Amino acid sequence: MPLSTVEYLDHKGAVELICEIDPYGSQFDELVEQTPVSRPTISLRLEQGREAGLFEREVLGSNRGTTHLHVLTDKGARLRLLFDDNGVTADYRNYKTALQRFQEKEKWVYQFIDSDPEELKPERGSVAYLHSLKNRPDYSRSENERDN
Numbered sequence: 001m002p003l004s005t006v007e008y009l010d011h012k013g014a015v016e017l018i019c020e021i022d023p024y025g026s027q028f029d030e031l032v033e034q035t036p037v038s039r040p041t042i043s044l045r046l047e048q049g050r051e052a053g054l055f056e057r058e059v060l061g062s063n064r065g066t067t068h069l070h071v072l073t074d075k076g077a078r079l080r081l082l083f084d085d086n087g088v089t090a091d092y093r094n095y096k097t098a099l100q101r102f103q104e105k106e107k108w109v110y111q112f113i114d115s116d117p118e119e120l121k122p123e124r125g126s127v128a129y130l131h132s133l134k135n136r137p138d139y140s141r142s143e144n145e146r147d148n
Helices: 005-009 014-020 028-034 039-051 074-085 088-115 128-134 143-147
Strands: 055-060 067-072
Touching: 005 014, 005 039, 014 028, 014 039, 014 074, 014 088, 028 039, 028 067, 039 055, 067 074, 074 088
Parallel strands: none
Antiparallel strands: 055 067
């Protein structure tokens, strides 16, 4: 039994695909590259989205090596317009950009630690780093918050 639109959107990768599929259609490999979910998840969501009436597949080319474009149906396009008009697509793109920056910084931290594992070793008997962290504006709490 096909998922309803709401049930479909509740699954990981569903909203992302609605935001990613180009109005002129997208190939599977493009979606894999652009969407921050796994290849198997994208494949499953495309199938479920077709069953829910949000996407359809169009054959691209007629010779060997035939591939498909995944395109929005009228129902899918209407949903995408709703996303666009209410900032969902823009928020998703901002999320993707932030995720990419996070992953780049995370990679840098791993490389930094790997290049000098002793860097994180605390000085014997020192609590200076924890004290410094607690005193940063992002982490400071009132006495009332600390007691709870």
